[in-house]
Amino acid sequence: MRTPVVIIGAGPAGLLLGQLLSRAGIDNILLERRSPDHVLGRIRAGILEAVTVEALERAGVAARLRAEGLPHHGIELSYAGERHRIDLQALSGRHVVVYGQTEVTRDLMAARHADGTPTVYEAEGVSLHDCDGSAPMVRYRKDGVTHEIACDYIAGCDGYHGVSRASVPASATRLFERVYPFGWLGVLAETPPVADELIYASHARGFALCSMRSRTRSRYYVQVPSSENVDDWSDARFWDELRSRLDPHAAQTLVTGPSIEKSIAPLRSFVCEPMRFGRLFLAGDAAHIVPPTGAKGLNLAASDVLYLSEGLIAQCRHGNASLLDAYSERCLRRVWKAERFSWWMTSLLHRFPDADAFSARIQQTELEYLMSSEAACRALAENYVGLPH
Incomplete structure (x- = not known):
């Protein structure tokens, strides 16, 4: 098989990237080691920033979000028996939306299924090859049969414990972590x-x-x-x-x-620099983890995917590599600001x-x-x- 982009991981980051690429006419194949039910069974975040809502709208999967999401214009801090309201809308001019990550994943799964875009669940033994060369390839097993996918680019959206970051030589990355x-x-x-x-x-x-x-x-x-x-x-x-x-x-x-x-x-804070190794691009939890206190995990993943989709579309459709070349730098500027805020909120309240x-x-x-x-x-x-x- 051959496709321009192979996406590893069918969480919200991988599914969102696949949807954005498909809508731009760029073929992609998604590999996930777990079953669809297992992916949907993960109970995770539920606070969406405006940038995440924008990404879901671009992907054409925001109809249920608009109907069922709960706009929140403030949060409350409780201390010494009293509550103090932070008016997000008045202070920043923006608000957040409460809509569970499970529902985001469900909407993206349904859109991908409706489009007929290839998704391989329960893909075993996924391995990445020649990521730093000109002809990357992904190998996996399904129902006892080994398959190989030749591609131009690989998106590692398979989380902190996934194979994508583990495929990068230790000498090529710098890790920052606080547990x-x-x-x-x-x-x-x-x-x-x-x-x-x-x-x-x-x-x-x-x-x-x-x-x-x-x-x-x-x-x-x-x-x-x-x-x-x-x-x-x-x-x-x-x-x-x-x-x-x-x-x-x-x-x-x-x-x-x-x-x-x-x-x-x-709870941990974690960043992998850089977020690119040759033709392998890391996104979401594969590249960074934040404590959930600041509600940044899913939102950072969506931000990464927006940057990566823009870069892949510019390269695949127009031969312009500038956005892909700037991918890691653009992401990390935003990542470290979110890491700082999440660390601060954690230190403040725990x-x-x-x-x-x-x-x-x-x-x-x-x-x-x-x-x-x-x-x-x-x-x-x-x-x-x-x-x-």
């Missing part, structure tokens, strides 16, 4: 959200987040040690812990119910087990300053809604 000593225990429940907007809570017992996926489905998180086991957390224990970290009004009005899904997500008295007082003062300064709130709002693309 945090805690994770997020998350629960998804068919219950109405406790508030109309997200609540970010800083408490002596640890961070908590009240989020949502729709008007009838809620997503809640509490900070737990990285050594914690999800099996040790019954629904009742989770709800009790969440209540203890919320302000009195939220704790009293919280509606609880059986969990649909419960899991612990570790309890660190090794924090001394000075660090604790600095964190307290930072929160108090944020809640009293319009300039500080404006900086938070500007970064939260997403910097210009």
